[in-house]
Amino acid sequence: MMNKKRQEIIKNASLSHRESLRKSLNNRLEAARVNGNDKLVKQLEAEAKYLHL
Numbered sequence: 001m002m003n004k005k006r007q008e009i010i011k012n013a014s015l016s017h018r019e020s021l022r023k024s025l026n027n028r029l030e031a032a033r034v035n036g037n038d039k040l041v042k043q044l045e046a047e048a049k050y051l052h053l
Contacts, residue, residue, distance in 0.1 A: 022053045 025048055032040040 018053075021051060025051075025053060 025044060029041060029044045029048075032044060
């Protein structure tokens, strides 16, 4: 039982972390686009692809 609860906690933490990464990356992408920083946009898009976001 304890092991199952621990696995659930780890899974939830992992999902929360992934969602946080996605939101942060989207915010950074939006800012880069607004500022016309095409090089940064490409880097962030590559990061998103690498992270499977």
